[in-house]
Amino acid sequence: ARSDSDRGVPSTVRFDRRELALILSVYGRNVAQGEWRDYAMDFGREKAVFSVFRRASEVPLYRVVKDPALARKQGMYSVVAQTGLILKRGHDLSTVLRVLAKTPKLSSI
Numbered sequence: 001a002r003s004d005s006d007r008g009v010p011s012t013v014r015f016d017r018r019e020l021a022l023i024l025s026v027y028g029r030n031v032a033q034g035e036w037r038d039y040a041m042d043f044g045r046e047k048a049v050f051s052v053f054r055r056a057s058e059v060p061l062y063r064v065v066k067d068p069a070l071a072r073k074q075g076m077y078s079v080v081a082q083t084g085l086i087l088k089r090g091h092d093l094s095t096v097l098r099v100l101a102k103t104p105k106l107s108s109i
Helices: 017-032 093-100
Strands: 038-043 048-053 062-066 077-081 086-090
Touching: 017 048, 017 093, 062 093, 077 093, 086 093
Parallel strands: none
Antiparallel strands: 038 048, 048 062, 062 077, 077 086
């Protein structure tokens, strides 16, 4: 019997080290600012998902999704808001993650 990997089909989609380092650097900055508190990673046959939580609540604040099936179309990376709205999609993970960078607030003096 041939396994999925013998046929060139990956058994699960995962984030590689470079992708994870990019995601965790954004995550770490937001944790340091007290914005985010927890995360979860899910790896499936079709996509990998990194979910970010403000509290240990049911619904993730944001999800970073890697979907190789979309690599030749809109791009395999996307950031999805709590509501399900796709905030940004593209081929380059670092560009897509910029949507999560907080714009500095102007202080009123």
